[in-house]
Amino acid sequence: MATRSSTTRPPAVREGAARVQRTDGSTTRLHILETAGQLFAERGFAESTSKEICTRAGTNMAAVNYHFGSRDGLYEAVLIEAHRQLVSMDELISLASEAGDPRLKLRAFLTHLVEMGSQPKAPWGFRVVLREALSPSPALPTLIRQAVLPKARLIRGLIGGIMGLPEDHPSVQRGLLFAVLPCIVMTVAPKNLRNEVLPALKDTEGLADDLMRYVFAGLDAIAKEAKPPAPAAARAGKRR
Numbered sequence: 001m002a003t004r005s006s007t008t009r010p011p012a013v014r015e016g017a018a019r020v021q022r023t024d025g026s027t028t029r030l031h032i033l034e035t036a037g038q039l040f041a042e043r044g045f046a047e048s049t050s051k052e053i054c055t056r057a058g059t060n061m062a063a064v065n066y067h068f069g070s071r072d073g074l075y076e077a078v079l080i081e082a083h084r085q086l087v088s089m090d091e092l093i094s095l096a097s098e099a100g101d102p103r104l105k106l107r108a109f110l111t112h113l114v115e116m117g118s119q120p121k122a123p124w125g126f127r128v129v130l131r132e133a134l135s136p137s138p139a140l141p142t143l144i145r146q147a148v149l150p151k152a153r154l155i156r157g158l159i160g161g162i163m164g165l166p167e168d169h170p171s172v173q174r175g176l177l178f179a180v181l182p183c184i185v186m187t188v189a190p191k192n193l194r195n196e197v198l199p200a201l202k203d204t205e206g207l208a209d210d211l212m213r214y215v216f217a218g219l220d221a222i223a224k225e226a227k228p229p230a231p232a233a234a235r236a237g238k239r240r
Contacts, residue, residue, distance in 0.1 A: 025067070028059060028063060028067065029067040029068075031057055031059070032053065032054075032057050032059060032063060032064065032067060032068075032074070033074070033077055033078060033081060035053055035056045035057040036048070036053045036057075036074050036075070036078050037078045037081060037082060037124045037125065037128060038124050039052065039053055039056065040075065040078055040124075040128050040131070041124035041125075041127035041128045041131070042127075044131050044135065045075050045131075045132075045137050045139075046137075049071075050064045050071045050074075053071075053074070072138070072139065075137065075139050076139045076142045076143070078128060079128065079129070079132060079139055079142065079143040079147070080142075080143065080146055080147050081125065082124070082125030082126075082128035082129050082132075083125065083129060083143060083147040083148065083151075084125070084147070085123045085124075085125030085126070086113075086116070086125060086126070086129065086187075087109070087112065087113070087151065089147075089150060089151060091112075092109070092151055092154045092155070093154065095108060095109060095154075096154045096157060096158060102158045102159075102161035102162050103162055103216065105158050106155075106158045106159065106162060106179070106215070107208075107212050109155065109158070110179060110180070110183055110208070110211060110212065110215065111208045111212075113180070113183035113184070113186075113187065114183055114186065114204060114207055114208045114211060115204055115208075116187060117183065117186040117187035117189075118186075118194075118201075118202070118204045118207075120191075122187065126187060126188065130188050152176065153167065155176055155180070156168070156172055156173065156176055159172050159175045159176055159179065159219065160172045162216070162219055162223075163175060163219055163220075163222065163223035163226070164223060164227065165223060165226060165227070169226065170226075171222050171223065171225075171226035174222070175218070175219050175222055178215070178218055178219075179215045179218075179219070182211065183211075186201070186207075
């Protein structure tokens with residue numbers, strides 16, 4: 001009896017095989033991405049080779065080029081995933097689109113960062129982003145364009161709502177830096193700083209509460225100075 005060739009298999013069989021191949025390909029891609037992320041976190045981009053990544057991942061050398069185009073393309077994908085581990089775009093879009101007080105939204109975002117910084121062991125993405133910040137690679141513009149800028153715009157929108165200023169106002173941009181930078185520092189700071197030098201930082205809830213008092217007071221003060229004074233006629237009308 002003659003056997004069917006792959007080209008004469010029923011459509012359902014061919015479609016099923018294609019779905020399996022796509023699933024396997026996606027799994028392999030994610031596995032390479034995770035393996036490379038851990039290696040880049042340990043050694044940095046310059047000291048990590050495609051050969052070692054594939055050896056650790058248990059894949060052949062062609063897999064990196066097939067799924068990412070090159071080692072550079074793989075590193076760009078790792079950077080985007082690393083930033084997602086800090087905070088995902090989907091989380092920020094969901095938070096920003098909810099109805100409610102922008103102060104509560106900013107509090108939820110910053111508390112999330114504080115809680116992540118208090119974890120005993122941070123995800124590898126923290127170390128990858130830190131290495132990139134300290135020793136920028138040619139992939140940095142891609143990280144900024146694809147991950148940092150879209151998220152920064154959403155956070156600027158929240159801060160602008162709190163300050164009563166446009167999201168691109170210079171004071172809003174500075175307010176974003178002042179609000180987020182302490183959280184980043186706490187995330188990358190050595191854990192013995194929390195345990196030995198500043199043991200009160202182990203109280204995550206109290207830390208988040210005090211941080212928000214500090215941030216909101218600062219934003220209110222900056223906004224007061226940034227807003228132009230009301231016209232004399234308007235001030236006179238209010239006094240009547």
